[in-house]
Amino acid sequence: MTTIELKNFLIYRIAGINDKNFLTAIKTIVESKSETSVYQTTPEQRERIREGREQISRKEYFTNEQVELEVDKWLKEK
DSSP states (O other), rough: OOOOHHHHHHHHHTTTTTOOHHHHHHHHHHHHHHHOOOOOOOOOHHHHHHHHHHHTTTOOOOHHHHHHHHHHHHHHHH
């Protein structure tokens, strides 16, 4: 059976299933193997992303190396 044939077979068989719990389990499996993910963000998260992008465009950020140096410095002071 080819991949396309298998997909069509599964689509046909799943269409005939009415057990919500079973379908939910299949959904979980399919989502875990999906090559593309859609992330749902809240309005607050989208605003924070927008603010972060603006900060980057204004060069208002620290590199990973800068942060590691600051952490090392802070730890040595303790």
